[in-house]
Amino acid sequence: MRSIIAQRTGFGRRYFKAFVSGFFVAVPVTVTVLDRLAYVARVEGASMQPSLNPDGGSSPDVVLLNRWSVRNYQVHRGDIVSVLSPKDPQQKIIKRVIGIEGDFIKTLGYKNRYVRVPDGHLWIEGDHHGHSFDSNTFGPIKLLLL
Template identity: 30%
Template sequence: MNPELDFEKRWRLVREVIETLVLTGLMFFIIRFAIQNFYVEGMSMEPNLHDKELILVDKWSYLFHAPARGDVIVFVAPPNPSQDYVKRIIGIPGDVITIQGTTVIVDGVTLHETYVDPRRQGNPYPSFSNRVVPPDSYFVLGDNRAGSSDSRDWGFVPRKNIIGRAALVYWPLGEDNNGFLPDVSSVFAEVHQRQSASQLPPAVLTRPSASSHPLPLQPDQLLLSLLLFPMPLLRPGQRRGGWRQTNHWRWRGDQGAARQRDFGARRPALDDGDAVELWPDAG
């Protein structure tokens, strides 16, 4: 055998292995900083997120646009920074929030919240009126209104606390909510429009809103799909449902005693969404 030909084949093989490792590592770091896995525990987001489900959180899209009303977000809990909560954004900076019983009003517009199950409707907290969301803060509620500790309880979520947007439910299979979380922006379509309607030209007032003809896949969902499907994120393993878990962050629910120490407020024992972060050292 020609020694030069044999050396060339060996070098080509080594080069391909190195290129494959570099590409795999690059994709790993891109995906690792773009999305994050969480394991849901608790009932505070029923019926849209179930107990014991695995979800993917999109950390990428908020680098390009601000969180929006209706987004389901994962964030560091203001009452206890060692915990992470999952809730839905109801008010963004500058919004004026009023809650009377189970009625939620944003900037004078009463919300018809299609994502809230009437059987889980409720409000264990005092009603309030005209509470303004501060700059760089968000007002959030759990979909299970009768059993969630949220902004009605402990106040607003600072922007810096937001980890990302809950984008996809992927495990266990066969659940009624598998796939991308639905777009509920239509619930908030009238917010702010009443205040500025007299200033808009007639052509704008009669034009259908973009939310009335949504795309099958939103741009950030398309980006998430492109990140997901070129290479598998999880491999078969020994743990939960055939998927390997490498690290745990738990949302432990509402620890009333800890919150009483920090805030001096009494609250009912409510169930909150809990999660386990499946990738190590992902901040």
């Protein structure tokens, strides 16, 4: 009887040690991946409907955003990006890249009907044009805001 209890206690200690050592390896690796390669974001609101958050209900979509491409400014038309809101720098907004530097854009209500996207900037829009705070409101955004 004693040998069974001793074996179980030894097993428990080995399991605990393995868990703790795995935890102390997994946490820094996860933090590094989320900081350098990708991160998870919630999509709330109607601005990207129907592509993201199609029902707009109680369960927002969750997306994995690629930080590596953005870090190297490898952004293309059609990509979905997260940027700091020009209205509230504490908030991030998720939009689709419509134009990259040098493109001419036919706007949807911006102060000029046609805009040339300046160097180092992007033109972003939500997929649901009637419900989106995007470049049609604030103009081209700097790549540095990605």
